[in-house]
Amino acid sequence: MKMRAAVLDGVGSKFQVRELDLDKPKSKELLVKVAASGLCASDLNAIDGKRKLVPFPAVIGHEAAGVIVELGADTPGFAVGDHVIMSIVPHCDTCDYCKSERPNYCSTAGDAMSVGGLFDGTSRLTHNGEKVNHFLTVASFAEYVVVPASGAVVISKEMPLDRAALISCAVLTGYGAVMNTAKVRPGSRVGVFGCGGVGLNIIQGARLAGATTIIAIDLTEEKLAIARKLGATHTINATSCAPEVEVGKICGGLDYAFEALGRESTIQSAWASVDVDGGLILVGLMKNGATLTLDAGPFVNEQWIKGCYFGSANLKRDVEKLVKSYLDGSLFLDELISERIDLESLDLAFDRLRAGQGARNVLVFD
């Protein structure tokens, strides 16, 4: 079929809206009409070349929700008309990681992503007969996508699809970092360094986990104001202060410091804010090949550091829980969307993300 998509020809290039050919779904794949796709820092990392995530030319975008229009063979549990969120963690069920119950590290999916394909390594996207690559098996800056069924989760039709899109990456990552990676205990002191799409969801995860002190740290008052709505009890504008000093004044030190930017200086500041027995969770992705220098002194106080990928999420279980939480009013998503945009406005919207303005920009289709 023919459809419109925003194609990126290389690192640093502008988006080109082109009419592409999209092949039919193969076995264990779904054809989905995209309703919404959030603009995430991982998209920006691919555009700016901070991380090497996909060969070009490629259709990027990965935080998506839509409606199934066609089923490939062997797709039990899905029906045409189902609403789904699509994620970057499809799984093959046969590799060593899948068999050891770590499907988020599926090596078949990893291999497919590195060549810009789906699970068989091939692409369903072409432009004038030339291959175009899929980003992280989703490629959702497009009217339609073909995705692995194992990366999709059927959701309630009551759930608005633009807000559902956010669940598929930013919310799962932030909420999961709190609930699954760190397992934050009620009554804890939590600090969140960087209040972008993921950081704001760490804040609301901390609220839902029962943390009693939740400190949001960012450089913009706009994001700190949203952080307060989502559950921050205190905010620190780090433009002209050392956040670790301010954290000390507020609560002595943190039980959990989450870093959501992937910057060495912020990680050092987060590490300096941790109290004895507390930990630093690295949620923000650093540039390929980056190194870190940290004060080793706190290890004697049993302070710890943990990495985090995709909020250690259990895709199906966590998506169902989050949709239910939105519908019962306990998960806040409306506050997270700062702009709804079209395919032609992606460059401008990524400029806003690069500048740290606003919360989430979401590409929406009619």
Ligand SMILES: [Zn+2]
């Ligand atoms: Zn993302």
Ligand SMILES: [Zn+2]
């Ligand atoms: Zn696998």
